[in-house]
Amino acid sequence: MKLIKNIQSIAKEVLRQEAEAVRNLIELIDDEFENCVYAILNSGGRVVISGVGKSAIVGQKIVATLNSTGTPALFMHAADAIHGDLGMIQNNDVVIVISKSGDTAEIKVLVPLLKRTGVTMIAMVSNKDSYLAKNSNFILHAFAPLEADPLNLAPTTSTSVTMALGDALAVCLLEARGFTHDDFAKFHPGGSLGKRLYLKVCDIYPNNALPVVPSHATLHEVILEMTSKRLGATAVQNDSGQMEGIITDGDLRRMLNEHERTGILNLKACDIMTTSPITVGPDEYAVNALEIMQSRSITQVVVVEEGNVLGFVHLHDLLREGLV
Structure with a gap:
């Protein structure tokens, strides 16, 4: 196996080039980008993303991001489009075609077919003078002059730029649609992420016992x-x-340290208790209860509504739910 002397330097240079290319995108966000956002919002349809090669893979990721943030989207491979998949496109859809060069053979076949359908077409392309760019209604300029590999061949910088631009588009659409925390939770019900978004205190405390004593309870009753x-x-x-x-x-423990052993049997609950404890309401998100416990270094909080004790949420409950 060939020994590579400068592995760390190579890795850092790749990241530097990709970060610089993404940073340069900031200057390319202009009225044309804004027009793309409005074209999607006003279409009343879905976003169909197409591409080939690595652009197709990036396109699938952008589709997933759009769907999870409130913009209906689907992926259509450019090569499959000419073999029947064009049938998935509806009149009010917006089609985003991803291609770095904008001049590949598959794209040159696909573009005239898309124009024939009459849909709005957006080119996500590095080369604004390409066939794709010139034949689209709008351009998302994913400019990437050089790839990060020494041969300037492997899609590296260009895919990073395209993915970042897709994220910017998705977030703008999210903001424009007024997409909320609750909306996001509806689309992410599974796994620990979903639980962080929708699980509430009221989903947990009914499963626990409810230890409660009157203020005049004896020490013996408290311990039991x-x-x-x-x-x-x-x-x-x-x-x-x-x-x-x-x-x-x-x-x-503090009570035992502060009182003579002979006098503790006369203590009542009101003599031992901590007044004004940390509490949460039943509709509080479980993840917020977790943050309270972590910030206060406590292992449980009392669930209270209008002064009435409803139950307890313990740190172990949140561990079981995968929130920690």
């Missing part, structure tokens, strides 16, 4: 409640059922 419910804490409420505080195993 905490150990039997196995959450390491108990809520304390008054005679009206309103929460007054919380007792954790940490409170018990």
Whole structure:
């Protein structure tokens, strides 16, 4: 195996070139880019993305990003389009054709067929003087003068630029459509990402025991409640059922350090509890409850609504749900 001396230098140079090319895109965002956004928004149809080779792979990623952010999209391979897949295109669709050169054989075959359908066509292309660019309604200028490999052949910089431009387009469409956190959650229900977006405290606490004692409960009653419910804490409420505080195993340890052993049996829950504990409402997102626990270095929070104790959410619950 040939020993390569400058592996780290080569890798850094690749990243530098790609980062510089993406950074240069900023100057290319102009009225034409804005026109592309409005063309998609006003079409009433879907975005159909097409390309060949590495452009096809990048196109599929852009399709996935658009679909997940509220813009209906699908992928049509340029080579398959001339063998029947053109039938997926509807009159009000917008077709984005991706090609670095804009002059490949497949693209030159595809473009006249697309123009015949009457759809709005956007060229995502590096060469603005290409056949594709000249025959499209709009241009997304994905300029990439050089690839990052020493032969200037392997699609590297150009694919990075194209993907970044696709992300910019998707986010602009997301903003224009008023796409919300809840909308995003609807499209991402699976896995830990989905749970971070839609799982709420009310989905968790009913599965836990509810340790609660009256404010006049004895130390013996407090300990029995905490150990039997196995959450390491108990809520304390008054005679009206309103929460007054919380007792954790940490409170018990501090109580033992601060009081003579002979006097602790006379203590009541109200003497031990921490008043004004950290609480969350039942409609709070579980991920926010996790952030509260992490920021306060605690392992559980009490779920309270209008002063009434509903339950507990423990750090272990969030671990089980894959949020940590």
